[in-house]
Structure formats: structure tokens, C-alpha cells
Amino acid sequence: MLQPEANHVVALLEGRGVSRETGIAALNKDTGQVTLVQVADCPTYVKTLHQMHLHFPSVVLVPDTFLSASDAAFSTSGKRPGSTSLLVEYVQDEFPNAQLEPVGRRYWNDNGGLEFILQLCVDDDERAGTILAVQNKYYALSAACALFKYYEAKMNTRFAAGSLRIRYVPVEGTMMIDRDTARNLELIGNMTFKKSPHSLFGVLNHTYTAMASRLLRVNILSPITVQPSIHARLDSVEELINSEDRFNYVRDALKALNKMDLDKLIISLASSEARETSSAKMASQRVSQMLNLRNIVAQIPLLRTALQGCRSQLLRIICDMIADERLEIIQQLVNANLNEETTPAKGGIGAVNARVYAVKANQNRLLDVARETYKENIGDIYQLNRSLSQTHDLPLTLVYQDATGFVFSLKKDQLEGELPEGFLNVTSKKGKYMFSCMELKKMNARLKDALDETLLLSDKIIQDLAAQIVHHVGALYKASEAIALVDMLWSFAHTSIIKNYIRPEFTGTLAIKSGRHPILETVQAAGTVVANDFYCDASSSFQIIQGPNMSGKSTYLRQIGLLTVMAMCGCFVPAEYASFKIHDALLTRLSNDDDPEKSLSTFANEMSCSAMILGLATPNSLVLIDELGRGTSPKEGVGISHAIAEALIEAKPYVFFATHFPELATTLSRRPSVVNLHLSVQRTRQTTSNFGMAFRYKILDGVSDQNTHYGLELARLADLPPDVLTEAKRVAEQLSILKTRHEEESESSKIAMRRKVLLKLRTQLKQAHDHSSLPDEDLLNYLKRFHTEIAKAFIDL
Numbered sequence: 001m002l003q004p005e006a007n008h009v010v011a012l013l014e015g016r017g018v019s020r021e022t023g024i025a026a027l028n029k030d031t032g033q034v035t036l037v038q039v040a041d042c043p044t045y046v047k048t049l050h051q052m053h054l055h056f057p058s059v060v061l062v063p064d065t066f067l068s069a070s071d072a073a074f075s076t077s078g079k080r081p082g083s084t085s086l087l088v089e090y091v092q093d094e095f096p097n098a099q100l101e102p103v104g105r106r107y108w109n110d111n112g113g114l115e116f117i118l119q120l121c122v123d124d125d126e127r128a129g130t131i132l133a134v135q136n137k138y139y140a141l142s143a144a145c146a147l148f149k150y151y152e153a154k155m156n157t158r159f160a161a162g163s164l165r166i167r168y169v170p171v172e173g174t175m176m177i178d179r180d181t182a183r184n185l186e187l188i189g190n191m192t193f194k195k196s197p198h199s200l201f202g203v204l205n206h207t208y209t210a211m212a213s214r215l216l217r218v219n220i221l222s223p224i225t226v227q228p229s230i231h232a233r234l235d236s237v238e239e240l241i242n243s244e245d246r247f248n249y250v251r252d253a254l255k256a257l258n259k260m261d262l263d264k265l266i267i268s269l270a271s272s273e274a275r276e277t278s279s280a281k282m283a284s285q286r287v288s289q290m291l292n293l294r295n296i297v298a299q300i301p302l303l304r305t306a307l308q309g310c311r312s313q314l315l316r317i318i319c320d321m322i323a324d325e326r327l328e329i330i331q332q333l334v335n336a337n338l339n340e341e342t343t344p345a346k347g348g349i350g351a352v353n354a355r356v357y358a359v360k361a362n363q364n365r366l367l368d369v370a371r372e373t374y375k376e377n378i379g380d381i382y383q384l385n386r387s388l389s390q391t392h393d394l395p396l397t398l399v400y401q402d403a404t405g406f407v408f409s410l411k412k413d414q415l416e417g418e419l420p421e422g423f424l425n426v427t428s429k430k431g432k433y434m435f436s437c438m439e440l441k442k443m444n445a446r447l448k449d450a451l452d453e454t455l456l457l458s459d460k461i462i463q464d465l466a467a468q469i470v471h472h473v474g475a476l477y478k479a480s481e482a483i484a485l486v487d488m489l490w491s492f493a494h495t496s497i498i499k500n501y502i503r504p505e506f507t508g509t510l511a512i513k514s515g516r517h518p519i520l521e522t523v524q525a526a527g528t529v530v531a532n533d534f535y536c537d538a539s540s541s542f543q544i545i546q547g548p549n550m551s552g553k554s555t556y557l558r559q560i561g562l563l564t565v566m567a568m569c570g571c572f573v574p575a576e577y578a579s580f581k582i583h584d585a586l587l588t589r590l591s592n593d594d595d596p597e598k599s600l601s602t603f604a605n606e607m608s609c610s611a612m613i614l615g616l617a618t619p620n621s622l623v624l625i626d627e628l629g630r631g632t633s634p635k636e637g638v639g640i641s642h643a644i645a646e647a648l649i650e651a652k653p654y655v656f657f658a659t660h661f662p663e664l665a666t667t668l669s670r671r672p673s674v675v676n677l678h679l680s681v682q683r684t685r686q687t688t689s690n691f692g693m694a695f696r697y698k699i700l701d702g703v704s705d706q707n708t709h710y711g712l713e714l715a716r717l718a719d720l721p722p723d724v725l726t727e728a729k730r731v732a733e734q735l736s737i738l739k740t741r742h743e744e745e746s747e748s749s750k751i752a753m754r755r756k757v758l759l760k761l762r763t764q765l766k767q768a769h770d771h772s773s774l775p776d777e778d779l780l781n782y783l784k785r786f787h788t789e790i791a792k793a794f795i796d797l
């Protein structure tokens, strides 16, 4: 999976009791967002690691007592520190590039954490909620205390009061997806090609702003589980899809904010570290940032207008969030100090001039004088260019380079012979010569002095302006959140339109008609992806999927996971109809590594992964298991797979279980909630490439034709002697016949079938009661039809 940028400092505290509670305080260094989490975890710490993946760390702070004494001074020694905590060891394995920093145990203090939060949390609508939620979270508060102490002591940074967006994230509000699942489902990155855009993120990401692309990533890795919130998002996406004008207005408003990162700008305003030290380079950065901020604030009204009069509640809330009157105050403050004409330019002398003339004239006399000097220096350089052009009869032009200042430029075909004497540092680039001369170098040095002076003098005014803006930083954070959300929703709408997605429902039953794999659809030629149906409810919660190699089992499984993630993010899905259940966790064992040499480690992995799944699965989880028990002998493989399947059937999550072991279909089919499915394959005339089989990739009910011995088909290709093949076929067929007869005659199998019918009856009635929106008459007809169907099933048995 593509590694996200490691841009968080994460403080991590673990309770030493049986309950395994962990607290996390994570600060995004780029955006200033602080996230607090407290989790009751299982022995593998999978939930804590999941949270850390969402806040990918460059630095991990742990109590010094978690590290063995001999390694107390490890951070300078560069060697991996020894740890007394299992969690710290897991973190080291999972994030080998993150720097582990010990923080004195006394700084992990819940009261201290709360004080920091009260002081630093921005005064916005969510402040009260955050404080209320975090008040009794000992571990999260203690981690927050360590985090801010570390910033003060080690990073020498103090944040302005009320300047940070601090949020407590309840883990119950999101679906748990562990790292391997995210990788195997290609949620964020492509497994084969790192740079490939073929991932769910790649499919859905048409966002314009950096904030929205971050929000999308977090949502895909931890989709929301609060049904009203998902519905609110779906309503908004639907409105954008149905109203072409609205869709276009919002797109135009977002386009104006293309590649902007409001969060980054806010944190650079709010952090005082930068303000204490001033260099021309930093001054230059701050001036550019202020110009960018002005640009964003100036564009917000466009987005507000685009959203005015929306019907869906969420879009109306977003519109209100960016209608905050403090944004106008910020705009007035900026306009009072910055030149209206200067716009940030991309590079070259245009960008330098934008910074030099960013601040309005007559604010500081010294600044005005410094600007005059700068202007004169520029004039001198252009004069030198003209005179040298005349002297040497060459059409010299000037190019500004950030590192060196001005250089001369001349197209190669405009020079006959050598460059005249006196020109230095000749380089050639894109058909042009670039060079300088002593006089130009001296002038560049003078220009740089004048430039630095203007920037430092401007910086004073910019910093005063920033200090005033920080008072209203809550409005900026709110606007940033709102822009990110509408940008993400617009991106969902855009993808849904171009890819013909439909709005999903949430009924508690997983029912998908003609669902398509969203990534395969992007990779494969149009029209080649076979759509499939899914149906899973309490009466069919355990689904066994069989089929030969390459028949599409893994794709089918992955598709369920991907569509569920999309729907729970509030996005439309590729299908003709789709209904989902809200899941608390997506737990998978999906293999991508079929290397037999690794079979032992594969098997060990399989077992620890299965233990993790069994430990976490609840009736609300979604479990996808592909090819369990491959790394051991067939007998053991069947035994282990059966036992794990039994445990999962008891735990009652929705399970899709792809297997090569046909025995499982028999051993498990007595359980009422077990359903057998298979991927269809058709015999064809054999060629060198098709092994005599044509894959249909279509899911069908029941086990596959027992008399189709695909292994034998393959063996025939391996040139086994004909009599061996004939005997193998005879034995295999005989065994199949015996097995079928035994199953049909068995009384217990009849009881099992009756149980299945009863469970189906109960589930369908409950479903109709809870979710039917049919008018009374239609519902009555449906129930009559259903009654006949069930009665017939009983007679047949």
C-alpha cells in the first residue's frame, strides 16, 4: 500500500491492567489538527495500530518507563530501543521509520492534559463537545499532556491560546479496518504498482483541495457507522447529481481553490515558533502564505453562493459554516494590510514582486524606502541587459532564478560561434544558454539585500496581521472542514455520474443486484467486468464460495468489501440496486501470496490473522476469508477451516468464505445459516491457453457440479498416461456418487434443511416488518407468495 506521508507526532499510552486500554494524542504537523482517541483493545492491539495508521507517525512518544533502562538514551544512539511493552514492540515493527521518543512518566498527566486542551482548543461549536467527551478519558488526556509538553520542551513551540482544532474521536463511530485489509483491498494504494492510481482512493478521488483528499483517505480507511450521518451524505451526493447547475457551480467554486491547503496555512499562523525567529526566507514564506490565505478567503463567498438554497441538510450546514461573519472580518483585516492587486504568482520574478509589494504602501516608511531601492536595483539590471545586448549585438533576455537571482538567457540558434569574453557560468537548458557576468553578479547581491530588507520589514506587518487573524481562527477551521466535506461529496457525485453508480440503502440486509468491482471496472476494458449479485442476511450469514483457480472468487470477495466501504463513506456504488448493513468492523484474511516456499510463514500468518478475526468479530462485523488452510496438509486444512468456520457461525457476523475444500460445503451445510455458492465455469474446446474451461465469473447458487473434476482436466494437460487418467476419473466419480447418496438419505440432513427454511422464514418476516416500505396491499401479496414458497419447501422435505 502506498505509505501516507508520516506527518504526525503521536503520543501513545497504554494501561497496564487487564483491560488493555490505550490512549492516543496525535498532532498533524502540517495542519495542526489534534486527534484524541481512547480504545479498549485486544491482545494484538489491532485497534490501536489501526488508529495509528490513520495518523501515520513520524515521531512516537511513549512513557520512558516503557523502554528498558539501558536504552534510555537511545534516541541519539540510533539503535532500536529495547522495550518493556508489547504495544511498543508492535509499533516499532509496524512503523520502522518512526522515531521513538521517551517522555518522562510525570508528563503523562490527565489533569495537565485537560488544562492544555482547555487553553489551546479553538472556540468553535465543537469545543464544548470535545471537552465533555474527553473529560473522563484518562489515557487520551495523559497522552495529550505528554504531546504538548514535548512540543514545548523539545520543539520549542508554543501554540497560541484557542488556536488548535482538537477533536475526540469515538472509535465506535467508525468501522475498524486493519492494515492488511486496507492493503489487500487496495483501499488507498495499488499492491502491484506503487504509483498506479488503481485503488479505491484513486477511483473516488476527484477532489480539488488538499484538505478534501486527506478527508477522503481517512474516510476510506475508517468509514462512518452513524446511519443518519451516512444518509445525510447520500442526500447531498444525490442532490449534486440531480441538479446539473448546482453541480457545476460547486465545481467552479472548488476549482478556484485548486490545490489549496487551508489547514496548513492556519497552523503556520497559529504556531509561535516561527514568529520568534525571523529570517528573510521565513519572512518570504509567511508573506506567500498570507497571500494564499487572502486568496482562499476571497473565494469562499463563491462557494457559499453555489450552495445557497440547497435542499439537503448537510449542504445547508456546510453553507452556514462558510457564512461565518468572522470570515468577513478576516477579509477586511487582510484587505486593510495587503495590496489588492498583488496575486500570488507561480514562480520567477513575478512571484518575488508579489511578495515585495504584498503589503500596502504607507504602512512603514522604511519599507517604502527599501522597495524603492529594490526597484532601482531591478532597473539597473535591466539597463545592464540592454547595454550588453547592444555591445555584443545579441538578443539577451533575463531570467530570474530563486537560488542565484538574474541570469542572461540566449537561444542557441541565435549565437554564431562562441559567447563573447566576460560571460561566466555558462549552462545550457532546453535549447538555451544561461550565463552571468561579474557586473550582474554584483547587482544580484545588491538586489538580494534590498529584497531581504523589504521582506523582513513586510514580515513585521504580516506577523501583526497574523496575530489579529488568530483571534478568529475558529472560523477558518470551520471553513476548512466545510470545504473539505463539500469537496469530498462533490467528488463522490462526480465519480457516480461518470461511472453510473446508484444510491445504496441501509436495511440490515446485504443485497446487491448486478454489483461491479469498482477498481477492476477502471482497469479492464469497458464491458468486460461481469456484474454479480449478493444476498446475505441473518438466515444466510455464512456463505461458502467455491470455484476453480482463476474463476473470480477473490474478486467476488473483495467486491463485497469495497462496495461496503464506499456505501459507508456516503458514496454511491456500482450496482443496479444495493442495500447494506452497517458494520462495526471489516475483518479479512485475503491472501495475495501464493508462494509455496513461504507456506510455513503463510500458515503462521493465517492462524494469527484468524485468531484476530475470531477475537474481534461481532454479529455486526463483515468477514471475508479467502483460501484458509492452504499452507498445511489437506486433512489439517479442512479441519482447521471447519473449526474456524464453526466459531464464526456461532459469532454470527456476515461471512464470505472462499475455499478450495469441497468437503466444507458438506460438513458445514447442516448449519442453518450456511449457504453454498460457486463461480460458474463452462467446458470449452481445449486450447493451449484455456485448459478447456471458460470462466464466466458469475456467482451461482449451490455447490458446483460435483462431477466436474477440474483437477483432472488440468492433469490431462500434464500428459499423464491415459489409463492413469481413466482410473483417477473413475475413482473420483465413484466417491462423488457415494457422498451425494449418503447426504440425500441422511435424516439429520433433512432436519438441517428444515431448520434452514425456518430461519429464512423468521429473517424474512423480521426484514419485512422492520424495513418494508410497500403499501399494505403489496405487502400482503408479498407475504402470501412467501407463505406458498415456504409451505412448498416443507412439503418437498
Ligand SMILES: Nc1ncnc2c1ncn2[C@@H]1O[C@H](COP(=O)(O)OP(=O)(O)OP(=O)(O)O)[C@@H](O)[C@H]1O
Residues within 6 Å of the ligand: 528, 529, 530, 531, 547, 548, 549, 550, 551, 552, 553, 554, 555, 556, 697
Ligand atoms: N467479475 C469479473 N469480471 C471480469 N473479470 C473477472 C471477474 N472476476 C475475476 N475476473 C478476472 O479473473 C482473474 C482471476 O480472478 P480471481 O483472482 O478473483 O480468481 P480466484 O478464483 O480467486 O483465483 P485463485 O483461486 O487462483 O486465487 C482476475 O484477475 C480478473 O482479471
